[in-house]
Amino acid sequence: MDIYKGLFGATIDWYYKNTTDILEERTDVPASLGLTPPIVNAGAMVNKGIEIELRHQNQIGEFTYGANFIFNRYRNKVTKRLAETIGTIEVGQPYNNFFLYDWIGIFQSQAEIDNSPKQPNSGTLKPGDLKMRDVDGNGTIGPEDRIRISRFPDYSYSFNLYAGWKGFNFSAFFQGVQGQKVQVSQWGYEPFMQGSAPPTKFLMHGHRPTQAILFRRSI
Incomplete structure (x- = not known):
């Protein structure tokens, strides 16, 4: 959406992706068989999120300027596994959690x-x-x-400024993330x-x- 001849604008993107048939090694093959368990299509997970952009641009004589702000929130969840387990990859939890004291x-x-x-x-x-x-x-x-802690951040964001006058240009870009857990x-x-x-x-x-x-x- 843009209003006032592009003076102000906004974009909202929402996505939802359900991935199925993820490769996983079978766990029901006894070790006495003496062979590596086969890899089959068994797992599934959901990725969903939203991204919002707000922007402004204008020109006053030979001076141009603008700014935009982007906010992103992303979520991930494992929905199916070959064998139910408790730990880092668990149905109903984000993929590859930290599982720790x-x-x-x-x-x-x-x-x-x-x-x-x-x-x-x-x-x-x-x-x-x-x-x-x-x-x-x-x-x-x-x-x-032990508790589960997601590796995925709460949200991320960025802010961009730019200006120009008679062939001189200036730009600045800022970005950040909130709630990111790293080991x-x-x-x-x-x-x-x-x-x-x-x-x-x-x-x-x-x-x-x-x-x-x-x-x-x-x-």
Whole structure:
């Protein structure tokens, strides 16, 4: 849609794609057969989203200018698998989730360790070790307490400015993403990996760390 002879405009795109017959290796072939299980067309997933663009352009004498803003929101869901499983690729969940324990802090004292739910590595914990959340509240943290976190962002956006006058041109482009979860590791990210203390992003002040996802590991 454009109005006032193109002075203002907007575009809205919506898409929905259902992909079927995705290749997957069969899991019902016994190892005693001695052969690699066949790959068959079995999986399915849905991708859907919306993209909105708002724009403005104008000319005043020899001066031209314009701007546009784009917003994008995308969702993904696995709808069929050869065999139902719980984990990173699960029916009803986004594809390739993070499936991991939820880090909620760092133990500050031995008393806190003694009064907390039993951790996966209880018996060797010391103040300074990571503290995991007891999701089901049974007092022991095990595989059932792992949570699912989508790798896909909440939304992305971009903003573009441009102007021109007598052969001189200027443009600027900005883009960003909200809610993107990534798994980072190794040198410069993992505490003590490089023989030094954790970086400042791992500092704790008695509340849930905003950078916790950066240190979680899939199980």
